[in-house]
Amino acid sequence: MTNGLLRPAMLAAARSARLERTVRRMPSTRRLVDRFVAGDTEEQAIAAATPLLESGRRISIDYLGEDTTDIGQARATVKHYLELLSALAHAQAAFSGDQTAVTPAGPLEVSLKLSALGQALPRDGHRIALDHAAEICAAAQAAAAMVTIDAEDHTTTDSTLSIVRELRGEFPDLGTVLQAYLKRTEADCQELAGSRIRLCKGAYREPADVAYQRRAEVDEAYLRCLRILMAGEGYPMVATHDPRMIDAAQRYARETGRDTGDFEFQMLHGIRDDEQRRLVKAGHRLRVYLPYGDQWYGYFMRRLAERPANLVFFLRALRPG
Numbered sequence: 552m553t554n555g556l557l558r559p560a561m562l563a564a565a566r567s568a569r570l571e572r573t574v575r576r577m578p579s580t581r582r583l584v585d586r587f588v589a590g591d592t593e594e595q596a597i598a599a600a601t602p603l604l605e606s607g608r609r610i611s612i613d614y615l616g617e618d619t620t621d622i623g624q625a626r627a628t629v630k631h632y633l634e635l636l637s638a639l640a641h642a643q644a645a646f647s648g649d650q651t652a653v654t655p656a657g658p659l660e661v662s663l664k665l666s667a668l669g670q671a672l673p674r675d676g677h678r679i680a681l682d683h684a685a686e687i688c689a690a691a692q693a694a695a696a697m698v699t700i701d702a703e704d705h706t707t708t709d710s711t712l713s714i715v716r717e718l719r720g721e722f723p724d725l726g727t728v729l730q731a732y733l734k735r736t737e738a739d740c741q742e743l744a745g746s747r748i749r750l751c752k753g754a755y756r757e758p759a760d761v762a763y764q765r766r767a768e769v770d771e772a773y774l775r776c777l778r779i780l781m782a783g784e785g786y787p788m789v790a791t792h793d794p795r796m797i798d799a800a801q802r803y804a805r806e807t808g809r810d811t812g813d814f815e816f817q818m819l820h821g822i823r824d825d826e827q828r829r830l831v832k833a834g835h836r837l838r839v840y841l842p843y844g845d846q847w848y849g850y851f852m853r854r855l856a857e858r859p860a861n862l863v864f865f866l867r868a869l870r871p872g
């Protein structure tokens with residue numbers, strides 16, 4: 552993670568509509584966005600997914616969008632996911648063997664942000680997001696795809712986990728994301744260790760009373776949470792590019808008697824492609840989080856905030872001439 556003042560400043564910028572307009576107008580932005588985002592359209596997302604699946608990787612497709620305060624936009628997002636799932640069901644026919652099975656480790660998954668489904672709507676947001684997510688889960692089941700609910704800023708965590716608990720009555724394989732930087736997460740891991748959990752470090756700007764701020768503290772929290780999940784009965788999804796976390800996952804898996812089919816690694820599209828291939832070659836399950844859509848700004852800025860090298864790359868591209 553980028554240290555010091557830069558990371559909070561970038562994460563604050565990720566929520567600025569004014570800066571978004573500026574960044575979108577810059578001629579060099581698109582090329583950089585393309586590094587992390589699979590394109591604007593569903594067709595482009597499926598085209599990017601195909602070689603990943605052919606290389607033995609699994610995918611989780613995310614239709615970009617967040618913080619919706621417009622019910623029409625939330626409905627449009629649901630409609631978009633339903634169309635995507637129907638297109639994936641057709642594309643699925645291209646893949647054979649046990650890869651087509653709907654198992655926790657099946658090849659196809661969609662990731663959802665509840666704030667894009669209406670969670671932030673002032674009236675009944677929680678209920679609306681729950682109903683919308685249920686509609687998408689049913690369509691995913693019909694399309695032989697899994698669903699995982701993303702984690703957003705800490706003010707949404709209680710609502711998100713309560714929606715996940717409720718949906719799991721009908722969709723027991725529904726996954727969710729826990730963020731190791733939140734101080735509450737070890738307890739959430741204890742509670743949810745029997746299910747599909749994607750463990751990440753956490754990508755938002757959070758206050759010190761709820762989240763660890765120092766990189767070393769976040770890493771130690773990640774390791775503690777990972778140990779809990781690996782010792783549990785569920786299916787850990789180890790979402791990180793960090794070699795130290797990847798080694799620890801392999802070690803904890805050995806210690807807890809899990810084989811390579813009992814958990815998976817996950818990485819973001821465009822990040823550490825060589826490492827993704829190496830893990831697949833070594834017999835591990837590896838899922839790529841593949842975002843697409845024109846609402847890429849917040850996602851893109853969080854990626855820049857994570858890594859000084861990404862930011863330097865961006866700033867260099869902005870230089871004229």
Ligand code: FAD
Binds near residue numbers: 755
């Ligand atoms: P970092 O602490 O960023 O990096 C640690 C080390 O990893 C670096 O020192 C370097 O050695 C290596 N590394 C990292 N990036 C690179 C790179 N580009 N090239 C080479 N080496 C690199 N966050 C949320 O808040 N909510 C979510 O729902 C969510 N979902 C996610 C889903 C997936 C599949 C993944 C992979 C991440 C998700 N995240 C989510 C983002 C996550 O919280 C982190 O912000 C992000 O993954 C960066 O943390 P890291 O563990 O990769 O390690």
